[in-house]
Amino acid sequence: MIVFEEEIKKFHPCLEVGELTDAIYNQDMTDMAEVLVNVVRDAKDEADTKNNDKE
Numbered sequence: 001m002i003v004f005e006e007e008i009k010k011f012h013p014c015l016e017v018g019e020l021t022d023a024i025y026n027q028d029m030t031d032m033a034e035v036l037v038n039v040v041r042d043a044k045d046e047a048d049t050k051n052n053d054k055e
Helices: 004-010 015-025 032-054
Strands: none
Touching: none
Protein backbone atom coordinates (compact mmCIF):
# COMPACT_ATOMS: atom_id res chain seq x y z
CA MET A 1 0.00 0.00 0.00
CA ILE A 2 1.23 3.50 -0.83
CA VAL A 3 1.70 5.84 2.11
CA PHE A 4 1.22 9.26 0.56
CA GLU A 5 2.86 11.18 3.41
CA GLU A 6 6.06 9.14 2.93
CA GLU A 7 6.00 9.64 -0.83
CA ILE A 8 5.47 13.39 -0.47
CA LYS A 9 8.53 13.60 1.80
CA LYS A 10 10.60 11.94 -0.95
CA PHE A 11 9.30 14.24 -3.67
CA HIS A 12 11.69 16.78 -5.23
CA PRO A 13 10.41 18.98 -8.05
CA CYS A 14 12.16 18.71 -11.36
CA LEU A 15 14.44 21.66 -12.11
CA GLU A 16 12.97 21.91 -15.58
CA VAL A 17 9.55 22.70 -14.12
CA GLY A 18 10.98 25.56 -12.05
CA GLU A 19 12.83 26.95 -15.05
CA LEU A 20 9.71 26.66 -17.17
CA THR A 21 7.65 28.52 -14.58
CA ASP A 22 10.19 31.37 -14.49
CA ALA A 23 10.19 31.57 -18.27
CA ILE A 24 6.41 31.73 -18.41
CA TYR A 25 6.00 34.37 -15.71
CA ASN A 26 8.85 36.53 -17.05
CA GLN A 27 7.37 36.56 -20.54
CA ASP A 28 6.39 40.04 -21.69
CA MET A 29 3.19 39.27 -23.53
CA THR A 30 0.78 41.72 -25.08
CA ASP A 31 -2.72 41.34 -23.71
CA MET A 32 -5.88 41.67 -25.78
CA ALA A 33 -6.67 45.15 -24.47
CA GLU A 34 -3.31 46.39 -25.70
CA VAL A 35 -3.89 44.76 -29.10
CA LEU A 36 -7.29 46.44 -29.42
CA VAL A 37 -5.87 49.84 -28.47
CA ASN A 38 -3.22 49.48 -31.18
CA VAL A 39 -5.80 48.42 -33.79
CA VAL A 40 -8.05 51.38 -33.00
CA ARG A 41 -5.09 53.78 -33.02
CA ASP A 42 -3.90 52.47 -36.39
CA ALA A 43 -7.40 52.73 -37.86
CA LYS A 44 -7.74 56.30 -36.60
CA ASP A 45 -4.34 57.25 -38.00
CA GLU A 46 -5.26 55.72 -41.36
CA ALA A 47 -8.59 57.57 -41.42
CA ASP A 48 -6.84 60.84 -40.55
CA THR A 49 -4.33 60.29 -43.34
CA LYS A 50 -7.11 59.66 -45.88
CA ASN A 51 -8.99 62.78 -44.73
CA ASN A 52 -5.84 64.90 -45.04
CA ASP A 53 -5.22 63.58 -48.56
CA LYS A 54 -8.72 64.66 -49.66
CA GLU A 55 -8.21 68.24 -48.51
